[in-house]
Amino acid sequence: MEVIILPGPEEVGRLGADRVAAVVARNPRAVLGLATGSSPTGIYAELARRVAAGTLDLSGVSGFALDEYVGIPADHPESYSAVIDREVVGPLGLDPARVRVPDGRAADLAAAAEEYDAAIAAAGGVDLQLLGIGTNGHIGFNEPTSSFASRTRIKTLAPRTRTDNARFFASPAEVPTHCLTQGLGTILEARELLLVAQGEGKADAVAAAVEGPLSSMCPASALQLHRRASVVVDEAAASRL
């Protein structure tokens, strides 16, 4: 695992954007794994600047989001489908027809999850998977005790995750209780992984992922199993390494 420590969030965003740009330079029809949450927003902002400046073209790229809340109204601004549209597809000039988010409103969630994994495989697999990390070590919504072999599936959100994400909702009670998330096994099949984290609040999770034992109690420690995994953090998030 490659660990890169940078002074602050801006440098993390720039390096993340460089990695995305490098993958797309090799293959303009690359498949990107898209993360939501605050961690990758610096990468998306930097990519959007390059697209606006005409130095980067992402219109041929495909994208698969990591996860989605179950049962959240389609028009809710915090559904990951809405977040991906607003923060990624629009600003980065992606083709909406090439970007998918798990269907958290499907009548048959298990079937939707299975179909999502099949769609990733049919697209040729993910070239570069962007990841944030939860304070409890989750990636996507793979909460502690997730199997390293897991596929896209329904998960119950951990109480800590619901508390962490309450800031995006009008009240804690409004945070959904379940999600669809790519599994750890699904994520590990991406050809390259890039996990980004900023701020001291992530320092314990980053230390457990990078230096702790391989453990389902820290799902992000699964990155230790991957041949091309990079962890790019600012100094605050690296403070317990």
Ligand code: GLP
């Ligand atoms: C969220 C998402 C994850 C994200 C993580 C950290 O709930 N499901 O994909 O990486 O939790 O979020 P943030 O980047 O906002 O700290």
